[in-house]
Amino acid sequence: MIGHEYPKRALEIAAAGEHNVLMTGPPGCGKSLLAETFPSILPSLTSKAQLEVMSLYQLAGEKRGVHHQVPFRHPHHSASAVAIIGGGSSPRPGEISLAHRGVLFLDEMAEFTKKTLDMLRQPLETGTVTISRVHSTVTYPSSFLLIGALNPCPCGYLGSNHHYCTCSEKQILSYRNRISGPVYDRIDLLLSLQSVNLDQGGKRQETSDDIRARVEKARELQYQRYQAEIANAKVPFEKLTERSPLTTDQQRLLLKVAAKQNWSNRVQIKIIRLARTISDLAGEDTISDSSLWEAFSLRRWSLQKQQSVARET
Numbered sequence: 001m002i003g004h005e006y007p008k009r010a011l012e013i014a015a016a017g018e019h020n021v022l023m024t025g026p027p028g029c030g031k032s033l034l035a036e037t038f039p040s041i042l043p044s045l046t047s048k049a050q051l052e053v054m055s056l057y058q059l060a061g062e063k064r065g066v067h068h069q070v071p072f073r074h075p076h077h078s079a080s081a082v083a084i085i086g087g088g089s090s091p092r093p094g095e096i097s098l099a100h101r102g103v104l105f106l107d108e109m110a111e112f113t114k115k116t117l118d119m120l121r122q123p124l125e126t127g128t129v130t131i132s133r134v135h136s137t138v139t140y141p142s143s144f145l146l147i148g149a150l151n152p153c154p155c156g157y158l159g160s161n162h163h164y165c166t167c168s169e170k171q172i173l174s175y176r177n178r179i180s181g182p183v184y185d186r187i188d189l190l191l192s193l194q195s196v197n198l199d200q201g202g203k204r205q206e207t208s209d210d211i212r213a214r215v216e217k218a219r220e221l222q223y224q225r226y227q228a229e230i231a232n233a234k235v236p237f238e239k240l241t242e243r244s245p246l247t248t249d250q251q252r253l254l255l256k257v258a259a260k261q262n263w264s265n266r267v268q269i270k271i272i273r274l275a276r277t278i279s280d281l282a283g284e285d286t287i288s289d290s291s292l293w294e295a296f297s298l299r300r301w302s303l304q305k306q307q308s309v310a311r312e313t
Helices: 005-017 031-041 047-060 081-085 114-118 121-126 169-176 181-185 208-226 237-243 248-261 265-281 289-299 303-312
Strands: 021-024 103-106 128-132 137-141 145-150 189-192
Touching: 005 021, 005 031, 005 145, 005 189, 005 208, 005 265, 021 031, 031 103, 031 145, 031 208, 047 137, 081 114, 114 181, 121 128, 121 181, 189 289, 208 237, 208 265, 237 265, 248 265, 248 289, 265 289
Parallel strands: 021 145, 021 189, 103 145
Antiparallel strands: 128 137
16 A cells, blocks of 8 residues: 555554544545555454354355454445344344454445444444344344545545535535434544555555554553453443543543534543554553544544635645
């Protein structure tokens, strides 16, 4: 993957702590390629995780060979809510359960129905999905890492350096509002991408193996801290704060920035989780101030800023 150093750093953090990601940018800027190569930097499945994944695939009637690679599901935006969430007269696992222990990639996320996206709220929060029918109620595991990608506006060229955006402010807001606030709150990292030049042959590009080694090291620190195979994004918040409390100054800083950005309590918790993961990648025992500031930058995604840039261009 040529260029995109900042997005690659963000995806490394996402892989290390199992954080959800939403990418936006004009067509052709690399959103889909980044998402499709993302599993290459994830640690291999453990034996227990392999068994869980194979069981879900058998229940769904889908074939999956015995291998250590994490599942990667990429449903089309025309897929029904039943196909995504699961269900039917005899409830079967959907895409979110088939992505258990792996990655669910929703390309053109704003094109999915709002009802379908809102149904992701429970699985993203609890890691399970409960399907109720007249004759039975079943609960399937669905602890997945969500990667979403969408254009910044209906025409796709808001903030582009090469094309002029023809969308009105009302059209842009309407397009963005197809994803509800509660779903945005469950996303950890918000990335705005731009196209890059391919003329970067002189720079050495890191391989997936290089990044995966750092991710595995950070995961091992988390497993040792919590005495379980659980990452920072999924660990109960009480356990996280017990093992890695913020200092008084850091708490004050977080409250100040959250008030300025109008962040909900859920987003503030995600900031702490992000900062913990960044510190793990740096090999730090406590959450550092620099990690907290980097977590702030990964969560700031201002539509107004993009609109002002588009007007200036």
